[in-house]
Amino acid sequence: MxxxxxxxxxxxxxxxxxxxxxxxxxxxxxxxxxxxxxxxxxxxxxxxxxxxxxxxxxxxxxxxxxxxxxxxxxxxxxxxxxxxxxxxxxxxxxxxxxxxxxxxxFVKQRDNFIPYIFTHDEITRIWSIVDQLKFSGNSKYAHLIYPMLLRMLYGCGLRINEALTLQKTDINLKDGVITVSKGKNNITRFVPMTETLRIYGQHYVKNMAFDMSMEGYFYPAPDGRKYNSGSILSGFRRILRDAEIITDESVKPRIHDLRHTFAVHSLEKMINEGQDIYSFLPILQTYMGHRDVESTEQYLRMTSDTYGNIINSTEEMYQDVFPEVQENERL
Known part of the structure; x- marks a missing residue:
């Protein structure tokens, strides 16, 4: 304002x-x-x-x-x-x-970037793979961190470094709210979680044996310090190969594309429910931490006719638009 x-x-x-x-x-x-x-x-x-x-x-x-x-x-x-x-x-x-x-x-803005939007089936396959990860002595928390981290990136649209920087005290699992402190553009914002993600987070905390009132990263590296995003990306690529989403020769989605997918699936859900995406854009702007709504509009440009109707849809006001994540009952 x-x-x-x-x-x-x-x-x-x-x-x-x-x-x-x-x-x-x-x-x-x-x-x-x-x-x-x-x-x-x-x-x-x-x-x-x-x-x-x-x-x-x-x-x-x-x-x-x-x-x-x-x-x-x-x-x-x-x-x-x-x-x-x-x-x-x-x-x-x-x-x-x-x-x-x-x-x-309008004049065309040059932009060679093409985001990878995961399909709903591909998201389900990712959950199937990460939920079967086993303990590894080289990274003793990875089999717990990846299922929680990827669900948070997809379910909340966070940037990878925003997620990896989160402290335990930034996560309120009682009310289901994440505090992202001074993210990109120096914006601090509160990000609500879906109920399924909140419950999944409680299982994660229990398995990590966290004291949530104590300082420390919510996604700690084996030495307790901040996890390296490069290591996460390497693990993410292995997960995508195991899920048969990519091959060694194929275009390799970035972990940041989970953020793109969050936005697209949220808008897709709105359209399917007959809601007005233009009323939703300022909400999505705040949710994702954009400086202005123009950034949100550019960020959501589609690369496939599959999502072309997102830009042209105009119906009623939004409600309950964020994609749900699946809870792992075995945690």
Whole structure:
């Protein structure tokens, strides 16, 4: 939420409506960061300098605003297109007839990254493998840590280093809440667990013989220090091979792709229940620790037609959207 002091005022032809737009977005649950405010003020200032006196927005005006500027990155131009489009949609909700820049005419941002989205069957096969891990003298906790860690990454959408940095005191298994302290972007957030994951965590704590009131990592390396993410990835690749998800010659999913899969499966669940994913995006933004909702939207880009309907779905409000994890009764 932005501060409400003088530097966040608007003084162009859209001043009153810009302030209303900010309050509207905040009311929906969006975190209106300084960068979002700055882009909105750019719109107001641009048309102030052009001499506009009343709130109108025609096709020519919008196309002039979104046109490429000298030394401007594609990302910046894309953000300007998104800002003026969202503002126009808001103004039309108020009864205006503003031109809405078409989303299919946004400039394409170069991004060669293609996330691997695990299918529900592949997730089930992963659980089957990790639940059969045996004690190893080289890593005496691995057979307990992997089943819990991978379920937490998939069930809560954590980044791997966020999970490995967790202290025992960060985990509240009574209420089912994880405290992620100063994750990426220096954001501290509270992440709820599903009931199945909370119960699984209780079994894990019992088998690890943890005193949860004492300091120490929730996923300790054999020497008690923080587990190395490289070691976890190596073990994860072996699990994927055993689950027949990858071969030595195939594209190798990263452990971070469990985070992508968490987001996609959550949205997929919403669509299947007829919910509105756009109302859910600011919640997912907070849940995953993104700085702004644009990051969440980019992060969820699909690479397969299988999930194409996620971007276009609009229905009712969200409820109970996070994917469940399976409890291992043998723990």
């Amino acid at each position: 932005i501060e409400t002091n003088k530097k966040y005022t608007f003084d162009g032809p859209f001043a009153t409506y810009c302030s209303m737009y900010v309050e509207y977005k905040i009311g929906l649950g969006y975190k209106f960061q300084v960068s979002s405010y700055y882009r909105l003020r750019q719109v107001d200032n641009f048309f102030k300098k052009s001499g506009l006196k009343k709130p109108i927005l025609t096709k020519n005006m919008v196309e002039e605003y979104v046109s490429k500027r000298d030394n401007e990155s594609t990302k910046t131009q894309h953000q300007r297109m998104s800002t003026i489009r969202q503002f126009a949609l808001f103004m039309n909700m108020l009864g205006f007839n503003f031109y809405v820049f078409p989303k299919n005419e």
